[in-house]
Amino acid sequence: MTPGLVIAAPRSRSGKTTITLGLLRAFARQGVRVQPFKAGPDYIDTAFQSRASGRTALNLDSWSMPEPLLDRIAAYADDADLALAEGAMGLFDGAPAMGESGTGASADIAARRGWPVLLVLDVSGQSQSAAAVADGFRRMRPDVTIAGVILNKVASDRHGRLVRDALERIAMPVLGALPRSASLTLPERHLGLVQASEHPDIDGAIDRIADSVAAHVDLPAVRAIAASARNPARNAPPLAPPGQRIALASDAAFAFCYGHLATLWHAAGAQILPFSPLADEAPAADADIVWLPGGYPELHAGKLAAAGHFLEGLRHHARDRAIHGECGGYMVLGEAIVDANGCAHAMAGLLGLVTSFAARRLHLGYRSARLLAPVGNYPAGMRLRGHEFHYSTIVAQPDPPLADIHDAEGRRLDQSGSRRGRVTGSYFHLVAPATGRHGEAAA
Structure with missing residues (x-):
């Protein structure tokens, strides 16, 4: 070994x-x-x-x-x-x-x-x-x-x-x-x-x-x-993918997807279809879910706002298929991102979310979540483990919540993500499904 x-x-x-x-x-x-x-x-x-x-x-x-x-x-x-x-x-x-x-x-x-x-x-x-x-x-x-x-x-x-x-x-x-x-x-x-x-x-x-x-x-x-190593590999259950054909945003604005997710989703039979929003690429037309990871969209907000092919591709996909955004990806699905100088940049408008970097505040820590609505193939009620790390604040979030989210000590948090039709998002970065071994903090 x-x-x-x-x-x-x-x-x-x-x-x-x-x-x-x-x-x-x-x-x-x-x-x-x-x-x-x-x-x-x-x-x-x-x-x-x-x-x-x-x-x-x-x-x-x-x-x-x-x-x-x-x-x-x-x-x-x-x-x-x-x-x-x-x-x-x-x-x-x-x-x-x-x-x-x-x-x-x-x-x-x-x-x-x-x-x-x-x-x-x-x-x-x-x-x-x-x-x-x-x-x-x-x-x-x-x-x-x-x-x-x-x-x-x-x-x-x-x-x-x-x-x-x-x-x-x-x-x-x-x-x-x-x-x-x-x-x-x-x-x-x-x-x-x-x-x-x-x-x-x-x-x-x-x-x-x-x-x-x-x-x-x-x-x-x-x-x-x-x-x-003391412990050999066990027969862990497959890491279920959120779809079978996953259009995964991947560039300097969308880089925060844990490597094991794409690796294990692929091992479970999913096809990963990377694309670059910064290059104004639309997600694959035959994808069954678009996944927008976190990253630094605030540093590229002007370029993303002008990426018409990318934004129209998202809007077309959202008519009948799932889109999910994590942290920075969540912000891009919203109405606008307000940069550190107070300038608002229009985004996809698939959620009512407006976020701002004009008044920065650190949000950091482990998170557990119970979905209130499906995220692609992940059903309502599914429990997930993850992490949150961002400085942006929410100015508006009119849509229904996506999940019940708790911190590592089991305290319920106000930032619950949001959903509109098949479009979902939250500040939560997925790491793995939860087993619920340690009560609500694990839920």
């Missing part, structure tokens, strides 16, 4: 993504087949991982996914030489209540798969104290193994020696130490990194990161600490 490990850290912005990308590209240069994963519901990092490794990166999320689905997705590493899973936030950070198979913490994935953790320590502003942090993480959960650390943002040789000596005293292996360098950062915007498809020189940036990682990290030692 393919050995794997988890790249984690005590907190966000420690350098997990940078080091993961560097490892993926450095190993790929050596001919090592590395399967990348991202713990949690992040939909931006996976695109960078796919570019760095040459393989489709997939999410593993213990709050949204039942154990058989986790194992089935992890099994996509079976034809690789190594599995690398990048953590989210801090190693033990997750939802306050249990989900399908855990709290969403990266530690759940490490424990479930039996993969050891390589801890990335940002040592800027500290030296010997880094050993106390590493030792505390090593003792936190007995079912999670901290196999070693990589030091990041080391200021000087002396600084590195002080940290290494302290870690040596607690018998914590140091597998590498990266010097502080502004050139190894990637550009960001309000939802995280700028998308890989928008980076002006994505391969050059990843190559520079890989050069640094290869020069300062013991790559053979990283492979040596990886361990074979």
